[in-house]
Amino acid sequence: MRIAVTGANGFVGSGLLSYFRSKGYEPLALVRPSADTALLGDIPIRRIDYNNPSNLAELIADVDILIHNAGKTKTLSYQEMLDANLGLTQKLLDAANASPNLRQFILISSLAASRPTSPGKPVIESDPSAPLTWYGKSKLLAEQHLAKESTLPYTIIRPCPIYGPGDRDFLELARICKKGYIVKLGFKEKYSNMIHISELADLISRCMNNPQAYNQIFFAADGKTYTQTEISRAMADALNVKTMNIFIPTPIAMLAFILGDLAGKVLGKPLIVNREKMKEFMAEAWLCSIDKAKELLGYAPVPDLNKHIKETIQWYKEASWL
Numbered sequence: 001m002r003i004a005v006t007g008a009n010g011f012v013g014s015g016l017l018s019y020f021r022s023k024g025y026e027p028l029a030l031v032r033p034s035a036d037t038a039l040l041g042d043i044p045i046r047r048i049d050y051n052n053p054s055n056l057a058e059l060i061a062d063v064d065i066l067i068h069n070a071g072k073t074k075t076l077s078y079q080e081m082l083d084a085n086l087g088l089t090q091k092l093l094d095a096a097n098a099s100p101n102l103r104q105f106i107l108i109s110s111l112a113a114s115r116p117t118s119p120g121k122p123v124i125e126s127d128p129s130a131p132l133t134w135y136g137k138s139k140l141l142a143e144q145h146l147a148k149e150s151t152l153p154y155t156i157i158r159p160c161p162i163y164g165p166g167d168r169d170f171l172e173l174a175r176i177c178k179k180g181y182i183v184k185l186g187f188k189e190k191y192s193n194m195i196h197i198s199e200l201a202d203l204i205s206r207c208m209n210n211p212q213a214y215n216q217i218f219f220a221a222d223g224k225t226y227t228q229t230e231i232s233r234a235m236a237d238a239l240n241v242k243t244m245n246i247f248i249p250t251p252i253a254m255l256a257f258i259l260g261d262l263a264g265k266v267l268g269k270p271l272i273v274n275r276e277k278m279k280e281f282m283a284e285a286w287l288c289s290i291d292k293a294k295e296l297l298g299y300a301p302v303p304d305l306n307k308h309i310k311e312t313i314q315w316y317k318e319a320s321w322l
């Protein structure tokens with residue numbers, strides 16, 4: 001069975017494809033013409049032009065399952081976010097609907113398309129969405145477009161923060177921990193779920209060709225609740241460094257996010273610290289239930305944050321990223 005993944009040269013795409021290959025599927029990486037494909041190793045690659053409908057149709061004509069993973073998490077404008085997350089989905093779905101062999105369209109959305117919550121109250125898939133950010137809104141619009149326009153069975157995956165080899169977002173946190181700092185934004189603890197790339201790939205593989213997953217939304221997490229401090233502590237332990245806690249009061253943290261926003265505009269490139277991210281960071285809890293995936297898909301993760309973070313740190317070191 002040929003499984004194609006868009007945005008395949010990025011962290012999630014490359015991680016999914018190497019997992020699928022290890023499980024005996026035929027992986028196919030779909031990347032932009034100018035993409036750096038270093039993370040893909042020897043996985044077969046097709047370079048795809050999203051602005052050319054006949055090229056899109058041709059490149060997915062022999063694909064069985066299409067996982068649309070390409071997308072942006074930070075941009076300088078809402079329009080740019082819409083173009084990347086909604087626009088790309090629209091173009092790909094037009095080609096997918098006309099494809100002769102395709103059996104399923106799987107969209108990698110995000111927990112951000114749902115809503116933040118409070119500790120002990122994970123959101124479920126049927127809860128009304130109230131995204132906070134451009135990112136969350138654009139992902140929700142992509143989901144709605146898919147649900148309305150797909151003539152194929154579709155599945156929407158809403159992962160919480162994903163970590164593992166090749167991830168650049170947690171790399172930033174690891175760099176801070178390596179300097180010996182555990183940074184806390186505001187004095188109140190923040191709560192979130194996490195999912196390792198292998199757990200996400202396992203959940204997605206359970207959706208593939210599975211009628212139980214057709215036309216459904218699933219949250220993706222490892223099932224445990226983590227505090228911001230626990231995640232940093234696991235990184236510091238993996239790095240074997242002594243740490244000190246640094247508390248950044250909320251008004252100062254907000255100022256840093258605003259300055260990050262301005263710096264991004266000056267540089268013409270969004271930074272990881274920006275005003276949109278501030279909305280996510282300031283929420284007390286980003287928690288979701290995985291009961292639906294457990295019941296319908298038999299998803300049964302065995303969370304081990306310390307082990308997975310240790311392996312990720314080791315990968316960063318071997319790749320000379322850290």
Ligand SMILES: NC(=O)c1ccc[n+]([C@@H]2O[C@H](COP(=O)([O-])OP(=O)(O)OC[C@H]3O[C@@H](n4cnc5c(N)ncnc54)[C@H](OP(=O)(O)O)[C@@H]3O)[C@@H](O)[C@H]2O)c1
Pocket residue numbers: 006007008009010011012013032034035036050069070071072073083084088108109110111158159160161162163169
């Ligand atoms: N990482 C997480 O914690 C997380 C959590 C929930 C959901 N997700 C979702 O997972 C997906 C992959 O994220 P990631 O962390 O792997 O990000 P990443 O490493 O930045 O990879 C993003 C991929 O999308 C491609 N892409 C971005 N904008 C594009 C555009 N306008 N047209 C075509 N391709 C475009 C990139 O191609 P180029 O290299 O050519 O730019 C790259 O291949 C995204 O949809 C994201 O929303 C991620």
